[in-house]
Amino acid sequence: MNIVEKILARASGKSQVAPDDVIFANVDKVMVHDVSGPGVLKVFDKLKKQGIAVDKLWDPTKVWVAEDHFVPSAEKVSAENIVKLTNFTKNYGIEKHFKYGMGQYGICHTLSHEEAMVMPGDVYVGGDSHTNTTGALGAFACGLGHTDVAYVLLNGRIWFKVPETYYFKLNGKLPDHVMAKDLILKIIGEIGTDGGAYRTMQFGGSGIDEMSVESRLTLCNMTTEAGAKNGIVEPDQKVVDYLSSRGATNINLINGDTDAEYAKTFEYEASEMEPIIAKPFSPENICVVGEAPSVELDKSYIGSCTGAKYEDLEAAAKILKGRKVKIRTEILPAAISIYQRAMENGLLKIFLDAGVTVGPPTCGACCGAHMGVLAKDEICISTTNRNFPGRMGHVESQTYLASPLVAAASAVTGKITDPRDLK
Numbered sequence: 001m002n003i004v005e006k007i008l009a010r011a012s013g014k015s016q017v018a019p020d021d022v023i024f025a026n027v028d029k030v031m032v033h034d035v036s037g038p039g040v041l042k043v044f045d046k047l048k049k050q051g052i053a054v055d056k057l058w059d060p061t062k063v064w065v066a067e068d069h070f071v072p073s074a075e076k077v078s079a080e081n082i083v084k085l086t087n088f089t090k091n092y093g094i095e096k097h098f099k100y101g102m103g104q105y106g107i108c109h110t111l112s113h114e115e116a117m118v119m120p121g122d123v124y125v126g127g128d129s130h131t132n133t134t135g136a137l138g139a140f141a142c143g144l145g146h147t148d149v150a151y152v153l154l155n156g157r158i159w160f161k162v163p164e165t166y167y168f169k170l171n172g173k174l175p176d177h178v179m180a181k182d183l184i185l186k187i188i189g190e191i192g193t194d195g196g197a198y199r200t201m202q203f204g205g206s207g208i209d210e211m212s213v214e215s216r217l218t219l220c221n222m223t224t225e226a227g228a229k230n231g232i233v234e235p236d237q238k239v240v241d242y243l244s245s246r247g248a249t250n251i252n253l254i255n256g257d258t259d260a261e262y263a264k265t266f267e268y269e270a271s272e273m274e275p276i277i278a279k280p281f282s283p284e285n286i287c288v289v290g291e292a293p294s295v296e297l298d299k300s301y302i303g304s305c306t307g308a309k310y311e312d313l314e315a316a317a318k319i320l321k322g323r324k325v326k327i328r329t330e331i332l333p334a335a336i337s338i339y340q341r342a343m344e345n346g347l348l349k350i351f352l353d354a355g356v357t358v359g360p361p362t363c364g365a366c367c368g369a370h371m372g373v374l375a376k377d378e379i380c381i382s383t384t385n386r387n388f389p390g391r392m393g394h395v396e397s398q399t400y401l402a403s404p405l406v407a408a409a410s411a412v413t414g415k416i417t418d419p420r421d422l423k
């Protein structure tokens with residue numbers, strides 16, 4: 001069995017599972033945020049009306065909550081949602097609630113690794129489509145809709161059809177100017193936004209072994225954009241070190257058999273990789289940066305669970321050091337812990353000296369919610385993961401997806417720029 005089959009076999013108490021088997025898996029962790037939490041509570045209300053008891057969760061210690069999408073609240077509905085979320089955690093005895101304005105908080109998929117909320121081998125589900133991100137720790141991680149999350153909260157388990165697995169192999173280490181973001185855009189460009197539909201996308205090979213845990217997180221994050229059920233990387237010593245340095249103990253790795261089979265294998269040579277962007281209006285609409293259209297950018301956005309981890313900020317700082325931005329540029333670190341490290345290591349000074357605005361750790365403009373959404377006809381280069389019409393604001397705005405290196409280089413010139421071409 002491969003790693004996903006092993007995790008799902010363990011979680012369903014079976015010795016063997018195979019693609020297409022339908023299983024009931026015990027869940028190890030579940031997450032809701034300020035959008036999905038209130039949505040799940042609506043499901044609870046409906047259940048209550050049907051006489052189904054919703055007064056106790058299966059295990060409040062396995063549930064955690066993040067305030068990330070609409071904080072700080074810009075209007076009344078999202079302010080009310082934060083109150084609902086606070087009452088939810090109080091009423092059900094959930095201790096792990098990352099509150100905006102109180103110590104550590106940030107984007108849910110960033111807290112999952114920064115706060116070691118999820119362990120290798122876990123079955124982890126969340127009320128958000130990019131829950132896939134956390135597969136980079138060697139967990140089976142996927143997003144669920146409100147009804148399914150409600151079911152998990154009450155019963156601690158959920159059904160899955162065991163996905164078949166596509167294996168993406170990277171040979172060799174990525175060159176300095178190429179990031180994990182470029183690789184995943186290339187993959188999505190090749191297989192399409194439905195190319196991973198209900199499949200596992202597993203990443204491996206010497207190039208992935210060489211990669212930091214944070215880069216692997218970027219890969220798994222965007223498996224959602226290929227329609228995948230989940231993304232995963234076999235956990236190694238790097239994952240153990242990453243999680244132990246964040247306080248985790250008793251880390252048990254589950255790995256696939258060395259002779260495990262995959263539905264399909266795709267191979268990439270790292271030395272041939274180049275910086276890539278996805279043009280409006282789909283993550284599959286890719287081209288190399290050298291062939292990007294010559295558009296006048298209005299904004300560069302370095303934020304989100306995809307593109308504002310510490311390593312992403314370091315990449316941006318490498319470009320922005322001693323330079324000035326030519327267009328409106330916003331950097332929103334993905335969690336307070338990242339913000340703090342950026343401050344301690346002088347990145348914030350580099351950003352402010354370059355003329356960038358640094359905002360709080362929130363989803364912000366990534367999903368067009370608030371804090372810098374785009375006006376009609378505005379064009380943005382962004383380290384986020386989606387660029388559908390209206391994703392970051394007005395339906396007639398445009399978003400180009402790029403790595404933090406490309407987004408920062410483009411901030412300096414006002415045009416889509418290959419970091420290698422900066423003078």
Ligand SMILES: CC(C)[C@H](C(=O)O)[C@@H](O)C(=O)O
Nearest residue numbers: 035036069127128129130367
């Ligand atoms: C609002 C939320 C439910 C949504 C998701 O599920 O992905 C958001 O995070 C996104 O990126 O579009």
Ligand code: SF4
Nearest residue numbers: 130304305363366367
């Ligand atoms: S940062 Fe963007 S992609 Fe990530 S959870 Fe928030 S809205 Fe979704």
